[in-house]
Structure formats: C-alpha cells, structure tokens
Amino acid sequence: MKNLIVLSLMLLVSLGTVQSQEFRGLDKSPLDMIEYPSSNQEPNKLARVLYSRPQLNGRDVNTLVPEGKIWRMGANESTELTLYVPMKIGGSTIDAGSYTLYAIPNGEQMTVIVNKAIHVWGAYSYDQEMDVVRVNVPVSESEDLLEAFSMAFEGVDDGVHLHMGWGNYRVKVALIKA
Numbered sequence: 001m002k003n004l005i006v007l008s009l010m011l012l013v014s015l016g017t018v019q020s021q022e023f024r025g026l027d028k029s030p031l032d033m034i035e036y037p038s039s040n041q042e043p044n045k046l047a048r049v050l051y052s053r054p055q056l057n058g059r060d061v062n063t064l065v066p067e068g069k070i071w072r073m074g075a076n077e078s079t080e081l082t083l084y085v086p087m088k089i090g091g092s093t094i095d096a097g098s099y100t101l102y103a104i105p106n107g108e109q110m111t112v113i114v115n116k117a118i119h120v121w122g123a124y125s126y127d128q129e130m131d132v133v134r135v136n137v138p139v140s141e142s143e144d145l146l147e148a149f150s151m152a153f154e155g156v157d158d159g160v161h162l163h164m165g166w167g168n169y170r171v172k173v174a175l176i177k178a
Contacts, residue, residue, distance in 0.1 A: 029054040029075035036153035036160045046160055047087070047175055049101070051079040053148040054166075061167035065105055070113075072123045073101045073164065074149055080118060086178035087159060089114060090135030093178045102126060103171075109136045110171050140170045 035048040054064070054075035065071045073079040079101040086095055094114060102113040102123055116130040142165065149166040159176040 027052075027076075031076070032151075034151055034153055036155060038153070045084045046177070047084065047153065047162075048082040049079060049151055049153075049162070050077075050082075051101075051149075051151060052076040053150065055148050056145075056167060057147075061169060065103075065166075067105050067107065069104065070123045070126050071103045071105065073103050076121070078102065078117075078120045078122060081114065083175070088176040088178050089133050089173065092133040094132055099132060105139070106136075108139055110139050111136050112171070112173050135173065137171055137173055141168045142170050143168070 029052040031050065032053050033048065033050050036046050037044075051074040056064075080098055081101050082098045083094060083096050086093055088094070089112075098118050100115045100117050100120060102115055104111040104113070111134055113134050114132045115126070116132055117125070117127060120126075145168055146165045150164070152163045154161045154163060156174075159174065162173045162175060164171045164173075
C-alpha cells in the first residue's frame with residue numbers, strides 16, 4: 001500500500017512537470033536548408049547550405065549589414081556550407097567537408113569568405129586565420145524586394161551558382177567541380 005501511494009505521488013508530480021513545460025514561440029529568423037541537386041531522389045549531392053533567414057521588418061539592409069564589417073550571412077548560428085565533393089571557389093580548390101560562410105560588403109562588391117570554423121554563433125568569434133578562401137563578387141540590384149534573406153542554388157554545366165539576396169541586393173558565387 002505504501003508503495004502504491006509513493007508511486008501515485010511520483011506520477012502526479014511528473015504529470016505536473018510535463019504539463020507546465022513552456023515552449024518557445026516561433027523563431028523570428030527561421031532556419032532553412034538548400035541543397036543541390038534539390039531532389040530527394042538524387043543521392044549524389046554537390047553542396048548544402050544551412051542558414052537562418054532574418055527579416056527586414058521595415059529596416060534597411062545597409063544598417064543591418066554595414067559596409068566593411070564581417071557578416072555571418074544570415075542570423076543566429078553562422079551559415080554552414082557543406083561540400084560533398086571537392087569544389088573550386090574563386091580559383092581555389094576546397095576539399096569536401098563543412099565550412100562556415102561569412103561576407104564583408106564593400107559598395108558594389110562583396111567579399112565572400114569560406115572559413116574552417118564550424119558550429120559557431122554569429123561572427124563574434126570569426127578568425128581570419130581559419131579562412132580557406134576569399135572571393136570578391138559583384139553586388140547587383142533588383143527591382144524585386146526580398147523581405148527575408150534568401151539563398152538558392154542554380155545548376156550549371158560545371159557545378160552550381162549560389163545566389164544570395166536580401167532587400168534589393170543580389171550576389172552570386174560560382175562553385176565549380178574540381
């Protein structure tokens with residue numbers, strides 16, 4: 001009888017704990033993933049990007065991503081690039097593996113950086129010594145406004161182009177099969 005009472009009390013306490021669990025609301029910069037090829041039927045992937053998608057919410061891109069400052073290319077954790085095969089970026093061959101993407105906007109150009117650090121939050125611990133490659137790409141403007149920072153792959157004969165955009169700004173980086 002004593003065991004039954006103890007068991008009943010434990011059950012009541014555990015039910016109260018489960019019912020009082022508080023869950024966070026939706027993330028304001030949700031995590032997204034793109035990969036190429038995007039089809040689930042295609043097992044031979046070239047690349048994948050995990051990134052968070054911050055929203056403009058009436059703010060200016062230039063204020064959120066100031067010129068000359070390192071940017072994590074998204075929000076929350078730094079953007080992660082996974083290459084499933086060796087690829088060339090800006091003429092440098094990069095081994096298959098996971099990397100972090102950063103960028104530095106500079107007027108009509110953006111320096112896109114592939115860095116060896118992974119599983120890092122933001123750009124707070126960015127270490128230039130861990131850069132694998134830096135490539136300068138032109139920044140173009142579009143008539144279409146992107147509220148959320150967005151990335152997309154476009155297949156090309158020799159690899160993929162990684163397109164990035166936010167607000168009216170657009171950037172493209174070529175990833176070529178090595």
